Structure formats: C-alpha cells, structure tokens
Amino acid sequence: MSKAILYYVYDPMCSWCWGYQVTWDKLHVLLNQQFATQLHVQYVVGGLAPDSDVTMTEEMQRFLQETWSSIHAQLGTPFNVDFWTNCQPKRSTYPACRAILVARQQGLEKQMLQAIQQGYYLQAKNPSELATLTEFATQIGLEADTFQSSIKSELIEKQLQHEISMARQLPIQGFPSLVLHINGQDHALELDYLQAETSLQQIQSIINAEKMHLI
Secondary structure, three states: OOOEEEEEEEOOOOHHHHHHHHHHHHHHHHHHHHOOOOEEEEEEEOOOOOOOOOEOOHHHHHHHHHHHHHHHHHHOOOOOOOHHHHOOOEOOOHHHHHHHHHHHHOOOHHHHHHHHHHHHHOOOOOOOOHHHHHHHHHHOOOOHHHHHHHHOOHHHHHHHHHHHHHHHHOOOOOOOEEEEEEOOEEEEOOOOOOOHHHHHHHHHHHHHHHHHHHO
16 A cells, blocks of 8 residues: 555645644644554645735624634634734735745745744734745744745745645645545545544544555
8 A cells, every 4th residue: 555645735824724733733743653654744735815915804804803713712722813903914825825835945844834823823923924924934044035035936936836726626625624645535534623633533544444445
C-alpha cells in the first residue's frame, strides 16, 4: 500500500481555522506518533477571499464579529475585538496565503501560520496588509526585502492558484477541512473541533480497511 496523504485545507485568516488550531496541533502530534511511516501530512491553502483594497462592508464586519463571538462561545477560542476599531478591515486573505507559501519555501509554514493567526486574532493586527505580513516574516527569521520580493513573484502566484484549484477539487465544504488520500481515493473526514481522537479514529479505520482490501 502506498503512503497515504492527509490534506489539511485551510486559510490563515479563517476564524474557524483559528478555532480548530489547538485540536489540529494535537491531531498532528498523534499522527506523527502513530502513522509516521504510513502517512504524510500536506498543508493546502484554500484562498478564502481574493485581493481587495476596499474596506469591508459593515454587513460583512457584523457577520464576522458574530462569527468570532460564536466560535468563542462554542470553543473558548480567544479573540481580540480591538481589531474592528484599530484596523481597516478588508475582505482579502490571498496576501496572507502568499505569505504562507513564501515561508513554506524556507520550511517555516507552521511558524508563519502561528504569527498570522496570533497577530490577527490576539494582537489586532491586519494580515491583509503587506507591511503587517512583512513584520510577521521578520519575526520568524525571514529577511524583509527578500520576503517582499518573493510574495510579489510570479512563482508564488502560480503556487497560490494551483493550491486554490486543488482545494476546489477536493471533497470539502469549507475551511478547515481534512481529506485522506489513499490508494487513489479521497476520503473527507469529520472535523471535530474539540476532540482530535475523532479524526484519528477515522484515519485508522480507513487505513485498516484499505489494508484488508489489499489482502
């Protein structure tokens, strides 16, 4: 049986991805412990909202504030609501996705994701702005001028469009999502925001079924 791939499809500015982050970190550790030789985890940025310099509509701002409140109530996830008064909100996540891809080239995707999520949701900083993303880049050890050159490059744009296309072809309903690819088949997994073991058990069950199928 070929090595399985677990796709984690996300957007660095997706509030539900922030809500899932603690559980995802736990699941990732469990996967490394139990399936290190059978499973490869692959991150895919889905591109929640395209480039825009337009201030977010009041209706969208209210919707997102209500979403933050709902996530906090359901999961206990912290949010700094000062963002809505301190920043000019924009419905634009592609820049943050590009920043993730630049960091991935240096093996720093997880570090960049953490910097963006914590900066956005805890420090009320705006990851739709290049200056903010550059600040995050330097925090994780990237050189500012090189980062700014890379994030504007054709290579990164092509990679972003490739991953957005890939995400749309996977059997997902939104972000975050987990898809297990094994023996040519894609299996959408149930996402439990509170218990990592739920997805772990699904993965174990699918892998075991595939092994039996091959016998």
